Amino acid sequence: MNYVQFYYPEGFAHCYGCGRLNPEGHQFKTYWDPEKRESRTEFTPKPYHTAIPGFVYGGLLASLVDCHSTATGSAALKELESTPWDQGPYPRCVTASLEVQFLKPTPLGPTLVAVGRVLERSERKVVVGTEVYADGVLTVKGKAVVVRIPEGWGG
């Protein structure tokens, strides 16, 4: 299964968080399950992505929630089109607002798994709820409002 960011138009594929064409970035990859209507982004932080010793930096977790949410929004908007899911380009979203709750410290080492669900969707806007797990333990909850990039912004 290809990932959502694979289908972003080339001009929108340079994001520091999830751009497949940004070699300096995190290159988050988000998979969308059209049956469960659930998204999934896995990422293994580097040793230097620390906050306090042994734990993952909150800004990285916020970044993960951010790109995971725009990708989830993208997949949710793609569903409204008549073209098949494996035919790009996908609509590209940007984040209007982001809320992150750090429920407990996230251990540095394990692969993190962000799981996202669509809470609301209109033609222009998607609200995405995300849970981030480390070793199967929920450590972070996120909520993001993402909006479709207006026509003519490039891409």
Added chain:
Amino acid sequence: MNYVQFYYPEGFAHCYGCGRLNPEGHQFKTYWDPEKRESRTEFTPKPYHTAIPGFVYGGLLASLVDCHSTATGSAALKELESTPWDQGPYPRCVTASLEVQFLKPTPLGPTLVAVGRVLERSERKVVVGTEVYADGVLTVKGKAVVVRIPEGWGG
């Protein structure tokens, strides 16, 4: 004037966002004005810190708000101690929750200026409000709840 992160205990100075001892990180530096009771973090994003072309990546802005808020909380808690402001160590905070509103796209290029104020403070918890400006234009608002790291967490 030295910056807040200069006074973090060595064990807490490796944060990817603001650790003075993390060479891979952003090394955000936050200044606290004890008279205005206002904090200030300036940062110039790198060209690869992009989201969509020409604009700053939201996750980086969230990271800036995050570390800026923990530093502001640290300075606010330091005020409760009898030692002078230029004598470390400062209390170290972690983020419990983070809200970021992206009011408009933040242009990539100019130095960003985050300005923070203490909205609430107890012995253990500080609520910080942040505004981020690019070329003098407010583009991002943030609110973070930060809490004092419990004794014995290292540092």
